Amino acid sequence: MQTDPRLEPSTPLLRLQELKIAYGGIQAVKGIALELHAGETVCLIGANGAGKTTTLNAIAGVLPIAGGDIHYKGERINALPAHRRLRAGIALVPEGRGIFTRLTVEENLRMGAYTRKDAAAIEADLERVYTMLPRVKERLAQVAGTLSGGEQQMVAIGRALLSRPRLLLLDEPSMGLAPLIVEKIFEVVQSVAREGVTILLVEQNANLALEFAQRGYVMESGRITLTGSGSALLQDPKVRAAYLGEEA
Template identity: 60%
Template sequence: MSILDIKNLQVSYGGIQAVKGIDLHIEKGELVTLIGANGAGKTSTLRTLVGMEKKSGGSISFDGKDTAGTPVYNFVRQGLVMVPEGRGVFSKLTVAENLRMGGYHRNDEDGIKADIEHVFELFPRLKEREKQLAGTLSGGEQQMVAMGRAIVSKPKLLLLDEPSMGLAPLIVAKIFEIIRMVAEQGVTMLLVEQNARLALEVSQRGYVMESGRITMSGNAQDLLNDDRVRNAYLGE
């Protein structure tokens, strides 16, 4: 069953159409990636899914319901959670306080504590720094905080926007290892990522976006082996 169904989605900024009528769906339990060059419309798509941008046409159905008219603050409550590009941690709060913010809409205190402990198991470095202000962490550690906070929010669908951006190769490898582990635990994910190879290697399916349109889609392994993808995105 599809948890996300996008039909003919269009997004415009003034006279510029950033997303030009795309169709995309995600089944429960899938890890799907959306790849494409800078300016292709990937981030605009994600921001529209969580109500941060207004669509100019088309429909978005999440968990069987049309999302039109849903206030931005209600998406997390409904289980649609985004880790934004640039991480967006609360810099003046500690690591532990940032993680607790992920559970602000929950009222099961024991469950929140258990999920924070689970995040510390995934990211032992955060356990070492749980009392440290998030603004003093490295970029990679802040990405871990942002992902951990999202996990504590108990997402039905987790949107990841460029999780590897600006990070050292060793940290990128660790982040993708965690993405794979979280997916294996049953969290459904839509991953937007410029590192096409890593994104396709952890995903089951993929979409290629160019100039606001979906130009290719299919099994992730098939896309990895496609000459057009290899030439355009894999540097081959």
């Protein structure tokens, strides 16, 4: 999972330009701009309904866009279908995990590699995921719908890793999980980042997200209203008042 030698250092791995997304005539995302360079971990924070999940789904190709452009590795991918984006290295861990509840844990993991044909490499990647997620390895034969929320989240991350992503989109990985489980999930994500995977994280826990990410974007009502380093946004009075429960 190294940086792409074909990508110029100055060229972002992902660039959104004037991105617009609409639902039934209602504009949910209103012309946002966002960039990620290879190897970065960037978070997108904001209140419910701000457009964060919508943005991730559009990047993954799950939702159509109404305007603007999505560039990945320097190429415009507006018309590229979701399965081809996955093959190109864009993997989404969706809000709510989205696992196949009636399949076993192992079957869920192998679904992440459905676009791949390199059988030996898939087995090697499975072993790597088992090392990273030992709790998942202990439950390979278990039906995924019977797992705890934290275990399901680990399966969802493992499944995404089986696609060998260059860009990992994480949507609310801490949602509904106990603090100790959240800590473990973010340890895993940190390990993934250290391997060179670029990460765009949507997370309602703004404090956790900004401590974890190198840079952040604040989204309000479909627009990007602030951007900066994670540490700078953590100290911004507006961010602290709006998302960390402090008075401005």
